Amino acid sequence: MPPLLEIRDLRTYYPIRRGVLARTVGAVRAVDGVSLAVEAGEAVGLVGESGCGKTTLARTILRLETPHSGEIRLDGVDVATLRGAALKAYRRAVQVVFQDPFASLNPRHTVLDLVTEGMLAHGLATPANRREAAARLLDDVGLSADLLDRYPHAFSGGQRQRIAIARALALGPRLLICDEAVSALDLSVRAQILNLLADLREKHGLAYLFITHDLGVVQHLADRIVVMRRGVVVESGPAEQVMARPAHPYTRELLAAAATPFH
Amino acid sequence: MPPLLEIDDLRVGFATDAGEIRAVDGVSLALQRGEVLGLVGESGCGKSALALAVPRLLPMPPARIEAAAIRLDGVDLATLSDHGRRGLRGRRIGVIFQEPMTALSPLHRIGDQLVEAIRLHRRLPRREARGEALDWLARVGIADPVQRLRAWPHELSGGMQQRVMIAMALVHDPDLIIADEPTTALDVTTQAQVLELMRRLRRGNSGLLLITHDMGVIAVMATRVAVMYAGQIVETAPSRELFARPGHPYTQALLAALPSAATRGRRLQAIPGQVPSPLAWPTGCRFRDRCSRAMPRCAAPPPLYTWGDGHEVRCFLAEMPGGAGDARGASRPPAEAPGSNEPSPAAAAPPG
Numbered sequence: 001m002p003p004l005l006e007i008r009d010l011r012t013y014y015p016i017r018r019g020v021l022a023r024t025v026g027a028v029r030a031v032d033g034v035s036l037a038v039e040a041g042e043a044v045g046l047v048g049e050s051g052c053g054k055t056t057l058a059r060t061i062l063r064l065e066t067p068h069s070g071e072i073r074l075d076g077v078d079v080a081t082l083r084g085a086a087l088k089a090y091r092r093a094v095q096v097v098f099q100d101p102f103a104s105l106n107p108r109h110t111v112l113d114l115v116t117e118g119m120l121a122h123g124l125a126t127p128a129n130r131r132e133a134a135a136r137l138l139d140d141v142g143l144s145a146d147l148l149d150r151y152p153h154a155f156s157g158g159q160r161q162r163i164a165i166a167r168a169l170a171l172g173p174r175l176l177i178c179d180e181a182v183s184a185l186d187l188s189v190r191a192q193i194l195n196l197l198a199d200l201r202e203k204h205g206l207a208y209l210f211i212t213h214d215l216g217v218v219q220h221l222a223d224r225i226v227v228m229r230r231g232v233v234v235e236s237g238p239a240e241q242v243m244a245r246p247a248h249p250y251t252r253e254l255l256a257a258a259a260t261p262f263h
Numbered sequence: 264m265p266p267l268l269e270i271d272d273l274r275v276g277f278a279t280d281a282g283e284i285r286a287v288d289g290v291s292l293a294l295q296r297g298e299v300l301g302l303v304g305e306s307g308c309g310k311s312a313l314a315l316a317v318p319r320l321l322p323m324p325p326a327r328i329e330a331a332a333i334r335l336d337g338v339d340l341a342t343l344s345d346h347g348r349r350g351l352r353g354r355r356i357g358v359i360f361q362e363p364m365t366a367l368s369p370l371h372r373i374g375d376q377l378v379e380a381i382r383l384h385r386r387l388p389r390r391e392a393r394g395e396a397l398d399w400l401a402r403v404g405i406a407d408p409v410q411r412l413r414a415w416p417h418e419l420s421g422g423m424q425q426r427v428m429i430a431m432a433l434v435h436d437p438d439l440i441i442a443d444e445p446t447t448a449l450d451v452t453t454q455a456q457v458l459e460l461m462r463r464l465r466r467g468n469s470g471l472l473l474i475t476h477d478m479g480v481i482a483v484m485a486t487r488v489a490v491m492y493a494g495q496i497v498e499t500a501p502s503r504e505l506f507a508r509p510g511h512p513y514t515q516a517l518l519a520a521l522p523s524a525a526t527r528g529r530r531l532q533a534i535p536g537q538v539p540s541p542l543a544w545p546t547g548c549r550f551r552d553r554c555s556r557a558m559p560r561c562a563a564p565p566p567l568y569t570w571g572d573g574h575e576v577r578c579f580l581a582e583m584p585g586g587a588g589d590a591r592g593a594s595r596p597p598a599e600a601p602g603s604n605e606p607s608p609a610a611a612a613p614p615g
Binding site: 156187188191194213214215220257258 | 523
């Protein structure tokens with residue numbers, strides 16, 4: 001059986017333009033030949049430092065960037081060939097939670113709007129029953145349905161991230177991409193959100209692609225670890241193995257540099 | 264001999280439309296020469312306000328700083344004139360800020376900013392100051408320092424900018440260094456390099472006040488730790504002692520909430536609720552609403568109890584017969600001191 005998500009030799013370049021005519025004079029090879037797989041229900045931790053291409057990889061998987069070459073396959077089907085209903089189904093299957101919940105929620109929309117916007121677009125809810133659906137989703141992420149008519153500014157960072165997760169869950173995804181989803185949160189709140197993500201994984205059989213620079217988070221939850229550097233994967237393997245016996249010098253450097261009180 | 268820095272009952276308030284924010288609400292602490300005091304806490308706990316109140320780097324108004332005393336080598340800073348205080352900043356007190364991109368002037372070259380910092384407190388011909396700036400760039404590990412003197416801040420990476428900040432804070436060999444989240448904006452490998460640099464370049468008998476939210480940075484750097492919550496210090500202890508025997512339920516909860524290899528496959532012990540609002544701190548113990556061990560008497564504000572050698576805890580549990588023992592039992596006991604390499608087997612056992 002093919003993996004849930006499979007990426008083969010993916011390349012995403014950004015053009016470098018110069019001069020008044022904005023001629024393309026080169027390219028930033030943000031993602032430069034990445035292959036990886038996420039099995040159904042698996043949590044994969046993608047680690048690397050800023051600028052290594054991990055966010056570009058996420059954006060390419062979400063089809064927010066067009067890859068230069070390579071393949072993205074969901075259940076073995078090449079996503080680039082998808083059109084119409086099949087493409088919409090892909091967008092439902094792969095959802096994302098971003099780092100900054102202050103930037104990712106439209107301040108002019110109520111929680112109800114934010115959570116159900118995608119459901120309406122995909123025909124998963126109607127204006128008549130969306131309130132009910134939204135209340136269920138808020139319950140899923142540990143928020144009270146009383147909050148549906150509030151605006152984002154009324155919420156703390158942790159609560160906003162719960163709203164962002166509810167919105168991602170609304171479309172019934174099978175893969176949730178978490179791009180530094182807990183990095184901006186305080187320690188005490190971070191633990192709440194990590195527990196929530198673990199619960200949701202159990203409840204919905206979700207797979208995670210967890211993008212982070214925080215090795216503690218990855219060690220806590222990832223089944224497999226993928227280490228990226230300068231647009232390429234330098235090491236990947238079962239989490240325990242990569243942590244205990246890192247093979248690549250860069251992985252060893254990352255592990256040695258991570259400051260934790262429990263070393 | 265008086266401590267290098269002595270803060271007695273410091274209060275920092277900020278006037279806002281919604282009322283006064285009491286960011287720091289009665290903090291006393293002392294920093295000895297040679298010591299690295301880590302001040303740790305979550306956002307909004309007042310740690311940065313405290314750090315910036317010492318060199319008076321807060322804009323007043325809206326900030327209001329009150330203290331019984333802030334003494335540097337026994338001299339109360341309040342008795343100094345503005346001129347006298349300016350003489351301290353940079354020369355005897357060096358400050359390293361979190362975001363070098365905003366702390367460095369974008370309109371001046373790196374070399375000019377260093378030269379200005381040097382000549383601010385020393386009458387030195389420009390040429391000599393330039394030579395000294397060059398030495399400092401080399402000392403903080405900047406490759407090709409001659410070229411870099413002419414660079415603009417935006418041409419340097421975050422790690423390089425922070426190295427320049429460190430050079431600028433250290434050019435006058437200050438007695439007291441205050442570093443406010445110096446590595447928060449940096450990647451882990453860069454963070455390790457910058458921390459190493461701060462350790463190496465600091466004169467042995469100077470004092471470092473290191474503000475951070477990162478327990479890992481504390482473990483690597485601090486000799487002593489003060490934990491802040493809601494504008495107050497809730498626990499102080501030698502660094503090893505704090506990780507081995509955290510006394511305050513908040514400290515225990517913070518350490519238990521850290522995701523790591525030891526927490527694999529288990530739920531993290533999250534702290535319920537939110538950090539309280541500085542506009543209206545809770546009465547009594549400020550952690551009481553989120554504390555799993557709160558008692559009726561926590562409605563009254565607990566004092567700081569001495570709970571061992573150099574270990575103070577703001578919690579009534581420290582007073583109760585066996586209470587401290589219970590508190591120890593309830594902590595996740597990473598029985599080993601930080602620095603050893605294996606995750607402690609004790610850390611994997613369910614707490615309590």
